[in-house]
Amino acid sequence: MKSKNFLYSQKVAPYIFVLPFILSFAIFWIYPLITAFTMSFQDIGAIKSDWVGLANYTKLLKDKVFMIAVSNSAKYMFFTLVLLIPFPMLFAVLMDSNIVKAKGVWKAILYMPALTSVVISGTLFRLMFTEYKTGQMNLISQALGFGTYKWLKNGWSGMLALLVVACWRWTGVNMLYFLSGLKAIDTSLYEAADIDGASAIQKFRYVTLPLLKPTTVYVLTISVYAGLSMFLESYMLWAGNSSPNNIGLTIVGYLYKRGIEKNDMGYACAVGVVLLVVALIINFVQLILNGTFKKEED
Amino acid sequence: MNKQKDLSHSPKRILFTVLGTGFYALLCAIIAFPLLAGLLASFRPGTELIRRGLSIDLDFSTMTLNNYKYLFGGNVDSQKYFMWYKNSLIITLVSVVLTLFICYFVAYGLTMYNFPLQNVLFTLVIATMMVPFEILMLPMYKEIIALHLIDTYTGVIITGLCSASTIFFFRQYLGGLPKDLLSAARIDGANEYYISVKIILPLTKPAFASMGILCAMGAWNSILWPLLVLKGAEKFTLPIGLNTLLTPYGNNYDVLIAGSMFGILPIFVIFLLFQRYIIDGMTAGAVKG
Numbered sequence: 001m002k003s004k005n006f007l008y009s010q011k012v013a014p015y016i017f018v019l020p021f022i023l024s025f026a027i028f029w030i031y032p033l034i035t036a037f038t039m040s041f042q043d044i045g046a047i048k049s050d051w052v053g054l055a056n057y058t059k060l061l062k063d064k065v066f067m068i069a070v071s072n073s074a075k076y077m078f079f080t081l082v083l084l085i086p087f088p089m090l091f092a093v094l095m096d097s098n099i100v101k102a103k104g105v106w107k108a109i110l111y112m113p114a115l116t117s118v119v120i121s122g123t124l125f126r127l128m129f130t131e132y133k134t135g136q137m138n139l140i141s142q143a144l145g146f147g148t149y150k151w152l153k154n155g156w157s158g159m160l161a162l163l164v165v166a167c168w169r170w171t172g173v174n175m176l177y178f179l180s181g182l183k184a185i186d187t188s189l190y191e192a193a194d195i196d197g198a199s200a201i202q203k204f205r206y207v208t209l210p211l212l213k214p215t216t217v218y219v220l221t222i223s224v225y226a227g228l229s230m231f232l233e234s235y236m237l238w239a240g241n242s243s244p245n246n247i248g249l250t251i252v253g254y255l256y257k258r259g260i261e262k263n264d265m266g267y268a269c270a271v272g273v274v275l276l277v278v279a280l281i282i283n284f285v286q287l288i289l290n291g292t293f294k295k296e297e298d
Numbered sequence: 299m300n301k302q303k304d305l306s307h308s309p310k311r312i313l314f315t316v317l318g319t320g321f322y323a324l325l326c327a328i329i330a331f332p333l334l335a336g337l338l339a340s341f342r343p344g345t346e347l348i349r350r351g352l353s354i355d356l357d358f359s360t361m362t363l364n365n366y367k368y369l370f371g372g373n374v375d376s377q378k379y380f381m382w383y384k385n386s387l388i389i390t391l392v393s394v395v396l397t398l399f400i401c402y403f404v405a406y407g408l409t410m411y412n413f414p415l416q417n418v419l420f421t422l423v424i425a426t427m428m429v430p431f432e433i434l435m436l437p438m439y440k441e442i443i444a445l446h447l448i449d450t451y452t453g454v455i456i457t458g459l460c461s462a463s464t465i466f467f468f469r470q471y472l473g474g475l476p477k478d479l480l481s482a483a484r485i486d487g488a489n490e491y492y493i494s495v496k497i498i499l500p501l502t503k504p505a506f507a508s509m510g511i512l513c514a515m516g517a518w519n520s521i522l523w524p525l526l527v528l529k530g531a532e533k534f535t536l537p538i539g540l541n542t543l544l545t546p547y548g549n550n551y552d553v554l555i556a557g558s559m560f561g562i563l564p565i566f567v568i569f570l571l572f573q574r575y576i577i578d579g580m581t582a583g584a585v586k587g
Contacts, residue, residue, distance in 0.1 A: 111569070168332065
């Protein structure tokens, strides 16, 4: 009876509620995270593992394939930020205005790519970027007078294909993020700006943009992570984890190749640690530049 | 009132409306194109896909239902396909139900009480969002092997049950409820667990709907983790199974394209039914930061 009262007390109950999180955090987050670090200093064998110090990291620095993967992931992240923040933001402003009719229909259609599994969308886009002359991309390029092109066999066009898939999947989602940010802006601010005789561009610059900042920072943060850790899109576009001359290889793709396909877990974990450090640094710098850590001034 | 009515019918105004709406119609046509083309292609022989890519000529005379007849035909491929479909349904259902309840209770504990570790724990919830899953993937894979959970549904589901974003969303929702409810129920003699299940939980139905749909989408389309954990073809989920049909020989493209289109169906139906909840749930983190 006493133990029952103990478990039912207001002091103990919260710990019971959060217990699943504590367990999951310990087993499926902190333990694997620490293991990722310790494994990166080891040569992981089937039976026994040896400590090799920084050997995995020094090998990484000289690994040309890894450098290709880093460069691909960095380019991909950069271009997704350029394409998937300003345009969805402008689309959201347009969607929020009263000159667009049938908004529900457009929002639903724009969201559909996000519902589609990467296996399916990757297959569809691989067929559209085929080197045969009946593929959509080649139809476009022929119509423009350029003839057919081997889209998935050349560096720049392979990156283009990845970016097209990214824009296709995330434009609608990011637009919805910005749209909900716009809905949170007090309309009286626009009325005040109207009274002051502000133009549409001035209203966007001095009211919308600053007040949309929390949303922008959020989208930026998730985009940095998504960009740097992209893997499946490339895996599906080239039907497996190998593209010609590694034009589609990403950091996570290399981690997968080393860890799962080549069973070199220690080296793969070093790749993972580099990815984590890069992602944290970029986001930290981004958050500082955006003043997220500063106290509210007002 | 009158003035506004006049404005909305001015020629300039109508022109802008046509341009604005036309822009979205065009954008949506581009976005919808790959899916529509895939749908059209599913009514053509699979061999044509390999030879010609996603052809979209609207020649109804050459369209057939053969791919779908084959897919539902009860043959070996069809049995395999529906086994994967069933596996995906089971995994999705179990993981959604467990994730929702676990995350609800964790968020409840973090929101409804004041206790010493509260802020530390919430910071840890946020911290788990800061590390991409892909970095933890290999150690977790080794862990799952050590726990003898490899090639089991438990192994697929268990690692994602405490989803930080779901806890975060429930916490925001619960934070908006009046705390008086708890003290009133306590005065009536209700115990802590009774209150959380019988009094507060019914109030959070919209949050359950939002998160349920988002979790279902995630689980149905999940690829990377099931790809590592599941080894036997009889345990594969639908995306993993479809992926195995992508052989260079392309002898399975009939099943692949029809199966892909039929595989999108459940999630599209759920989306169209519960669209409002999805957008609420998805954008919750973006506005309040």
